[in-house]
Amino acid sequence: MTAPRRTVEFLDLVGQHDRLHDQLDVAWKAVLASGYFVGGPEVAAFEAEFAAYCGAAHCVGVANGTDALELILTGLGIGPGDEVIVPANTFVATAEAVCTVGARPRFVDVAPDTLLIDPDLAAAAVTPRTAAIIAVHLFGQMADMPALRAVADRHGLALVEDAAQAHGARFAGVRAGSAGAAAAFSFYPGKNLGALGDGGAVVTGDPALASRIRRLADHGRSPVDRHRHEVSGRNSRLDSLQAAVLRVKLSGLDDANRARAAVMRRYRTNLPVWCVPVTVAPAAQPVHHLAVVQVPDRAAVTAALDAAGIGWGVHYPVPCNRQPAFATYGERLPVVEAAADRILSLPIHPTLDHFQIDLVCDTVRGAQW
Structure with a gap:
């Protein structure tokens, strides 16, 4: 039984999708006719289009935003013995990703006006074990990336963007996805750019990091020999149907x-x-x-x-x-x-x-x- 609609919906996915009904129907039929349901031309096309949209060179479609964060940290070589600075005001997935790779989250406070990570407090939290800072772009606003970049560069740290809530946001003219070593995006249905199910992506300007992440996300498979598994990876791939849906939505x-x-x-x-x-x-x-x-x-x-x-x-x-x-x-x-x-x-x-x-x-x- 369908739940009654509110006077004002908090999130009106029905209304948003009604506007795109014909375009989504075409996308669905194209995927069905292609026979490609994991990977294939729709995923490749979306990866290219989303990378360009973010002002970055590379995009790797993955299963969800949490996987994107974990794959970035793993691809950067972050793990046991490392600390990662994380703002305490974020969805738990940010901290989960750090723990999953075996590192330790170092929580820091936020600025009282924006509720985003405070760069001064991030600088004060750096220890000899710190390997990275995760800048969480929360509520649709990017963190102060120039200030965080200065902290990261001063201490030789990786600067990672958790951009799950910031599709299209900018800070000082730079778009989310092109301001750090890599950015993790979620395409959960309620996001500004949302799929019809789970989905995610890693965006980066580093070709070597993109290659490592693509290999890790596909069972550690060699890019030249699909029967050769060079590292122990995982299964985290963007579905063709979700890529087709995201291409429709990206245009608007x-x-x-x-x-x-x-x-x-x-x-x-x-x-x-x-x-x-x-x-x-x-x-x-x-x-x-x-x-x-x-x-x-x-x-x-x-x-x-x-x-x-x-x-x-x-x-x-x-x-x-x-x-x-x-x-x-x-x-x-x-x-x-x-x-x-x-x-x-x-x-x-x-x-x-x-x-x-x-x-x-x-x-x-x-x-x-």
């Missing part, structure tokens, strides 16, 4: 991101003064994957939204450094822990209209506490 990604930006501008104008959106850094051009605000009483605001049939989310109510899975690595980080009690994600997607945005703002304004 910038327009969809502009629509998200318009939604966020209206929120900033119409929300009450006590409902404070995260700050956009002067050099940043975000793509507004999430509309994150801070409110004084989240329970009261979410109760009002529920009563009005308006969707909402929280990203993230428990920072990584306080998660039981990472208790061994946790330490108190005041900014992210205080923000976790106040943050709230409002609906944002390309199909929101002015009436719906204003309804959200009016409902938030009317919350009682």
Whole structure:
């Protein structure tokens, strides 16, 4: 039985896909007719197109965003005995990837205005065992990559982008995917560029790293002899159907991101003064994957939204450094822990209209506490 639609959906995938129905139908039929369901021409074409979109030379399609992070770390030779600096304000997949390759996450706090990794705190967290910094581009905004690059270069560290929420974002004119040694993207359906299922990609300008990652993701198989397995790898490949879907959506990604930006501008104008959106850094051009605000009483605001049939989310109510899975690595980080009690994600997607945005703002304004 289909669940009833809300007055305002938090994420309107049905509406977004309705607009693309004919194009997606053509893509599906082309894949079905080709007989290629893993790899093949659609995957190769998407890899080339997405690399160009990101301003990078290479893209390797993989099974999901978490795999992309793990493959980057493995391809860089990061493992047991290494530490990787990770902002505590991120989805747990970032920390999971570090642990999976045998390294140790070193959690650091975030800037209070953007809630993104603080470069000064990242610099202070470097130890002789530090091998990399993961810059998480959260909520659709890129981290301060020039400042993080300076830290990484000063200490000889790899700078990795977790760009799962930043398809098309820029910082100082540089697009996500071309600002670090490599970038991990997720194409989970709710992302700005989302598949019809799981999918991911590694984007890099380093041909040797791209080759290592492609080999690792395909069972360690030799690029010249498919029966020769040169390293112990894994099975992490992008499906042809998902690649075809992503090609359709990539052509309209910038327009969809502009629509998200318009939604966020209206929120900033119409929300009450006590409902404070995260700050956009002067050099940043975000793509507004999430509309994150801070409110004084989240329970009261979410109760009002529920009563009005308006969707909402929280990203993230428990920072990584306080998660039981990472208790061994946790330490108190005041900014992210205080923000976790106040943050709230409002609906944002390309199909929101002015009436719906204003309804959200009016409902938030009317919350009682």
